[in-house]
Each structure stands twice: as structure tokens, then as C-alpha cells.
Amino acid sequence: MRRLWLKVHAPELGSGGSEFDRRLADHGIAHEREVAARIPGLVGPLFDGHGDLEAAAERTLELLRTTRDPLYQPAFLSRDGRRAGVPDFVLHDGDGLVLRDAKTFVNPGGLTAARLQMAHYSALVEESLGAPPLRCEVINGRHEVLRVELPPRAEYDALIARMAAVIESPDEPELLQSHSKCEGCGFYGHCWPRAIREGWIEILPAVNRMNQPQLARLGLGRIPALAAADPVWLTSQGIKGRTEDLVLEARSRAEGRALWRRAPGMPSGRTLVWFDLEGDPSADVEVPIYLWGYAVDAQPTATSAAALACEAVIAAPGRDGDRAAWEDFLTRAAAIFASHPDALWIHYDEYERTWLKRYLERYGDRAAIGARLLNSMFDLCRALKQSAVLPITSYSIKRVAAHLGFKWSDPAMGSQWSIVQYERARAAPDVAERERLFEPIRSYNADDLRAMKCVWDWMVRDGLAP
Ligand code: SF4
Known part of the structure; x- marks a missing residue:
């Protein structure tokens, strides 16, 4: 509205x-x-x-x-x-x-x-x-x-x-949708800066349509007030949702710093493989995942994010290109497991696991490599959300890593930019031109892999003593 x-x-x-x-x-x-x-x-x-x-x-x-x-x-x-x-x-x-x-x-x-x-x-x-x-x-x-x-x-x-x-009505409605709904809206740059500036509780991920009106009725419609509230009292007032989360998120915002729920307990002593896919969400595309990106990190504590050697398999156009990229990726994954049997594949949120399963359904597995990979995955986003609260509007890797100081090589790059770039490359008249257009997509994906490592390093370093 x-x-x-x-x-x-x-x-x-x-x-x-x-x-x-x-x-x-x-x-x-x-x-x-x-x-x-x-x-x-x-x-x-x-x-x-x-x-x-x-x-x-x-x-x-x-x-x-x-x-x-x-x-x-x-x-x-x-x-x-x-x-x-x-x-x-x-x-x-x-x-x-x-x-x-x-x-x-x-x-x-x-x-x-x-x-x-x-x-x-x-x-x-x-x-x-x-x-x-x-x-x-x-x-x-x-x-x-x-x-x-x-x-x-x-x-x-x-x-x-x-x-x-x-x-x-002459008055602009004081409503804010969830961040994921607003992000693609043309008025995002108007609504969100104002809500952040004025401390609307709607910017907190734990606030939703159910509890926002309840909190507003209790006079807790702004972040400083909610940050000072007692979660037990909120529960006694019938507030829906996890009241500790509501207050913790409000406090994190009010104090402008990360707060820990618990020590993250990051796995240690294993080779890490940073893993990130780029895909096209449009329906019925021939190549749903057009880039399979990864970086093997055999010495995670001794390697900086900038020093990661990032690799990518980019699919050629068409269904054949899609299948060839999947087969190529499986071959590379098998080689990684051969050299690093303990490899832990770090991804961010559900996307990689979901699409790995879909490709296994689409083209089948080879020597159970895909199944092994599925059993060796670690969702960094999930671990982060379970252990920490950050003063940010969403837990996308872009926002989390940027909050922790990670610098993207080109801030204009993003998943939508990447899809448009891939489409351009796909339509290129010759292979050399296509490869040239693929280069920025590789850099973009490498940034994502390095951003994940930056988040991991921060959790290992700062999350030990909450
Ligand atoms: S950004 Fe768009 S969708 Fe979100 S509250 Fe504003 S107008 Fe509504």
C-alpha cells in the first residue's frame, strides 16, 4: 500500500x-x-x-x-x-x-x-x-x-x-515490508534509510506482521525502547516470536555492534572449500546454474581471504553446456576429495545445497561424489545466525561481509548484474569474446568466496569469547 x-x-x-x-x-x-x-x-x-x-x-x-x-x-x-x-x-x-x-x-x-x-x-x-x-x-x-x-x-x-x-490520503503510510520484499522495490532508497534513521523496529529481522502491532501498542515501536525491554516481560504480554531475539537485535542496532548469542563452535583442523554458485532464478532456463565457484583452503588459519586461489566452472550456453559444466564440476570435486578427504565445503545459506540436489536429480551422480559433497557441507549463514546478531538489515553475504569491512572489487556487481553479464556473454558471437565477458563474473564469484572466508575468520576470531 x-x-x-x-x-x-x-x-x-x-x-x-x-x-x-x-x-x-x-x-x-x-x-x-x-x-x-x-x-x-x-x-x-x-x-x-x-x-x-x-x-x-x-x-x-x-x-x-x-x-x-x-x-x-x-x-x-x-x-x-x-x-x-x-x-x-x-x-x-x-x-x-x-x-x-x-x-x-x-x-x-x-x-x-x-x-x-x-x-x-x-x-x-x-x-x-x-x-x-x-x-x-x-x-x-x-x-x-x-x-x-x-x-x-x-x-x-x-x-x-x-x-x-x-x-x-495526503499522508504517506508508515508501513515497511520485510527487507527481502523491499530490496527489489524502486522506493527502497526512500523507505529504508528513513526507517533506519528513525529507528523503526520493522527493520529488525525478528519483527514481523504479528508482533509489530503488538510491540507498537506497548509503546515499543522504536528500537531504543525495544532494546531496553525485558524479554520475559514481553513474553508475559503475549508478544509473538522469540522475545530474546527481538531484544538482542534491538540492542545490537542501538549499540551498533555485533552481539553473540553463543560461541559459534566453528569446525577446525579440516581443509575448507569455499563454495558458491551463481544461478538464474528465471523459470525454465536451460542453464539454471551458470557458474560453479570454489576455492580450496588447505590452511585456513594461515591463508588470508585475499590469497585464496578461486576457481570457477562456467557453463557454455544450452542444455549441453549445462550438463558439461556439471560433469566438469563433479570431476573437480572428486579431485579435491582425493587430495583432501576431510574437505568441508563452506557455503552461504540454502542455495548451494538446494541446487546440488536438483542437479543430482537432473543428471545423476558419478561415483557418489555429489552425495559425498552433500554430506560434507557447512552452512556458514546458518552458523552465523545461530551464534550472532549483527546491526544490519539482512544477513545476505553482501551485507554481512561489508559490515565486517570486506571490500568488493566492484560495488556495482551483484547477483542480478551477474545474470545480465552472463546473458551478454552467452550471446557473444565468438568464444574469445565470451571468455572476455566471463572474466568479471569470475571476479564477482571470487569476491563472494573471499567474503565468506572473511565472515568465517571473524567468527573464529571474535566468537570464541562471547
Ligand atoms: S520499499 Fe517498496 S515495498 Fe518496501 S515499504 Fe517501501 S514502498 Fe513498500
Whole structure:
């Protein structure tokens, strides 16, 4: 709702979309066009985001009343002219209409996300034509047509009423979503610095939708107040969640330093292999993991992060390239285990374990190397969260390592940047050019590996005596 208010009242506070956002949008448009190309006799687009919306809505109604043509990007307006909707397609089925939207998702969760949008289109069709559509559908990233079960009309009406109230209000809503939701939002640079400056408790990872209103009612809506609270008293007041965490996070923020829950108990005396994958989260890509990065650290206490020798297997384009990269990585992992049977593979968060399992399902194992690797992994992020609280907004490796003083070779690099860079390299006309474009991705991944070692070293050094 805050984003809605900002879009209407202060759009200048938002940043334009990133190159990655544009890439996602392009991906969506390409999918929509593919779907459109498969519908015979399609008329449109009637409204492509530019031009006269009212005229497009009139033309849509005229075509629906006088023809049975399937329509591309038809426009619908509410009776009061305050709501508009442009579904991707409207099709005829017997005497009824079918609304269909093209979506790139492949996971079932995408269908849930489409419910309210389709309810909106459905309501507009009913207002325009006097009858609701026969059904609403999406065609997903695999070109499967899925029926969308609409929410009760009252839910949609309530949402519209809330949105209208937000738009009409002169005051910016004082709401903050979770950091993971906000990070990709164009208004992040407006909302988060203000929340940090003013000490909103919403910036703490342990604060959520359940306990934030409870804490605010107790007068603990700002970090200094929460930092001074007694966890036992908070529990007695019915505060949801781990109250020790709430207070510890608030204290860490208020004092601007890391606080330890317990000694981290880091494994010692083993060869460490820093392990980090770069992948493309888009649905149905041929190469989900395009870089397998690692660095063998046989003497962790004697080797600095800067001195790590980082290696990477980068997948060539296409399914064959994907498989070849996986096989190459397994070969290298086998060689590492041969030289360092005790190797402990350090990764950050669930991503590496999840994708290792998926590749094992996708292509199978070889001499049980993948299975051995799965049994030799250590999640540094998990260990960190279990043992320490830091005064940061998220526990991504970027933020944690930066807080501990790690310097990235290029601060503009990030996972989204890396995906765009890989796509560019993939499209390069020759191998030499492709290799040249891969170089910055290697550096970026090497930075991630070194950042992990920096966090590990800090935990070993400072976490011994909490
Ligand atoms: S940054 Fe977060 S709180 Fe602010 S508008 Fe975006 S999603 Fe909403």
C-alpha cells in the first residue's frame, strides 16, 4: 500500500528499474508474444500501454458485441472510470468469455499471486458487459493453461476500498515490508534509510506482521525502547516470536555492534572449500546454474581471504553446456576429495545445497561424489545466525561481509548484474569474446568466496569469547 501511495503522490522518489528488471520484463513480453502467436485470428493489441485508454475500451466493447474474434490486450474501464484493466487476452467460449493472462511462472505459487489481478479484470468485464466472464485462466511459462480460482468478490471490493483510501490520503503510510520484499522495490532508497534513521523496529529481522502491532501498542515501536525491554516481560504480554531475539537485535542496532548469542563452535583442523554458485532464478532456463565457484583452503588459519586461489566452472550456453559444466564440476570435486578427504565445503545459506540436489536429480551422480559433497557441507549463514546478531538489515553475504569491512572489487556487481553479464556473454558471437565477458563474473564469484572466508575468520576470531 505504501508503494501505491508513493507511485501516485511521489513517483520521483522511486528509482527506475534495473537492467535485471528490464530483462524480466522483456522475458514476460516475449512469453506473451509467443502465446499470442499461437492464437489464430487474434485481433489487437487494442491497448499497448500508450495512447487513448478510453478509446481502446470503447473499441474493445464494440468488438466483443459485434464479433467473436479473440482479442489481444483488450481494455476495460469501470463505470466510474477510476479503475482500468488490460488482460492479455479475451477469448470466446460458447456464449461466454474467457480471460487469459500470460505469466512466466512455473511454480504453483504463481497461480495464487494471479488471483486478485484476475478478479480485478473479471469485475471490470462484469461492469462493462453486465455479466462476468465464464472463467479466468493463466498460461504459464510451460504454456500450460491453468484455471484461476477467484477470491470472493467481497475480498476484491475490500482491497479496492483500501487502495482508494490510501490514494486519497495526503499522508504517506508508515508501513515497511520485510527487507527481502523491499530490496527489489524502486522506493527502497526512500523507505529504508528513513526507517533506519528513525529507528523503526520493522527493520529488525525478528519483527514481523504479528508482533509489530503488538510491540507498537506497548509503546515499543522504536528500537531504543525495544532494546531496553525485558524479554520475559514481553513474553508475559503475549508478544509473538522469540522475545530474546527481538531484544538482542534491538540492542545490537542501538549499540551498533555485533552481539553473540553463543560461541559459534566453528569446525577446525579440516581443509575448507569455499563454495558458491551463481544461478538464474528465471523459470525454465536451460542453464539454471551458470557458474560453479570454489576455492580450496588447505590452511585456513594461515591463508588470508585475499590469497585464496578461486576457481570457477562456467557453463557454455544450452542444455549441453549445462550438463558439461556439471560433469566438469563433479570431476573437480572428486579431485579435491582425493587430495583432501576431510574437505568441508563452506557455503552461504540454502542455495548451494538446494541446487546440488536438483542437479543430482537432473543428471545423476558419478561415483557418489555429489552425495559425498552433500554430506560434507557447512552452512556458514546458518552458523552465523545461530551464534550472532549483527546491526544490519539482512544477513545476505553482501551485507554481512561489508559490515565486517570486506571490500568488493566492484560495488556495482551483484547477483542480478551477474545474470545480465552472463546473458551478454552467452550471446557473444565468438568464444574469445565470451571468455572476455566471463572474466568479471569470475571476479564477482571470487569476491563472494573471499567474503565468506572473511565472515568465517571473524567468527573464529571474535566468537570464541562471547
Ligand atoms: S520499499 Fe518496501 S515499504 Fe517501501 S514502498 Fe517498496 S515495498 Fe513498500
